[in-house]
Amino acid sequence: MPTSPRFSPRRLLALATDSLPARAYLGLVALGVVVLFLAPDSAYAMAPSLLTAPLSFLPVFLPVGAGAAGGGAAEVAAAVLYGGWLLLCALVNAAAFGALARRPDRAPDGAPSPRPRRALLAAAVDNWPARVYVAVVAAALGTFLYAVLLSPDPGFAGIWPLIAAAPLSFLAVAVSAPAEYSLPWLGTLVFTAGVVLAGLVNAVLIGRLARTIRSTPTRG
Numbered sequence: 244m245p246t247s248p249r250f251s252p253r254r255l256l257a258l259a260t261d262s263l264p265a266r267a268y269l270g271l272v273a274l275g276v277v278v279l280f281l282a283p284d285s286a287y288a289m290a291p292s293l294l295t296a297p298l299s300f301l302p303v304f305l306p307v308g309a310g311a312a313g314g315g316a317a318e319v320a321a322a323v324l325y326g327g328w329l330l331l332c333a334l335v336n337a338a339a340f341g342a343l344a345r346r347p348d349r350a351p352d353g354a355p356s357p358r359p360r361r362a363l364l365a366a367a368v369d370n371w372p373a374r375v376y377v378a379v380v381a382a383a384l385g386t387f388l389y390a391v392l393l394s395p396d397p398g399f400a401g402i403w404p405l406i407a408a409a410p411l412s413f414l415a416v417a418v419s420a421p422a423e424y425s426l427p428w429l430g431t432l433v434f435t436a437g438v439v440l441a442g443l444v445n446a447v448l449i450g451r452l453a454r455t456i457r458s459t460p461t462r463g
Contacts (some may be wrong), residue, residue: 251456254456255334255335255338255456256334256338257341258337258338258339258341258342258345258452258455258456259334259335259337259338259341260337260341261341262340262341262344262345263344264340264341264343264344265337265338265340265341265344266337268294268333268336268337268340269333269337271294272291272294272295272333272337274290275287275290275291275293275294276291276329278290279291291329291333292329293409293410293413294333294336294410295329295332295333295336296332296406296409296410297406297407297408297409297410297445298331298332298335298336299328299329299332300406300409301328302325302328303406335452336448338452338456339448339449339451339452340448341455342448342451342452342454342455342456343447343448343451345455363447363451364443364447365450366446366447366450366451366453366454367443367446367447367449367450368446368450369450370450370453370454370457371453372449372450372452372453373446373447373449373450373453376442376445376446376449377442377446379407380404380407380408380438380439380442380445380446383403383404383406383407383408384403384404384407384435384438384439384442386400386403386404387400387401387403387404387435387438388431388435391431392431401416401434404434404438404442405438407438407442408438408441408442408445409441410441411437411440411441411444411445412437412438412441412442414437414441415433415434415436415437415438415440415441416434416437418433418434418437419431419433419434419437
């Protein structure tokens with residue numbers, strides 16, 4: 244019989260594997276891992292981390308990771324933990340793609356169906372996981388703008404919105420870089436707009452995943 248719509252690892256795994264977009268994403272991550280092992284010193288070795296962003300960047304703030312010092316058993320344990328974290332990040336992201344690929348639930352009889360575009364964007368603000376994420380991106384972007392516009396030494400303030408809105412925020416860096424050399428204010432404007440759009444995409448994915456997990460009942 245149907246049970247209450249609480250989180251279940253089976254739901255996450257099902258969403259991560261039952262649609263073509265989700266499986267294609269997992270295949271791309273697997274290809275990135277192969278490249279990592281074949282060419283660990285190349286620029287492409289960052290592919291697994293970029294493809295599983297933004298969650299994969301959370302260990303940056305923790306004293307663990309694939310490059311943890313210590314050697315021997317400590318290094319192996321750190322690598323295993325980091326590999327497990329990347330796998331979890333990949334499953335979460337794949338589940339988000341799976342949730343996005345699912346058709347939205349039909350509106351009840353007599354209720355007007357929302358427009359697809361409006362319903363898609365609403366997923367970025369109508370649930371707590373997406374709202375918390377939007378708040379994190381807003382705080383990171385606010386810190387960056389304060390450092391660039393008001394602080395005498397902005398330093399590396401751009402790293403915060405870059406990490407928060409990854410991976411699409413890296414495209415914002417690439418697009419804003421040419422403008423930064425000629426007109427710094429234009430580069431800041433382009434980067435800010437790119438981070439906002441990248442954060443919006445991530446928020447929609449998070450919101451759709453939260454909606455789908457909440458509305459998909461398990462059977463017992």
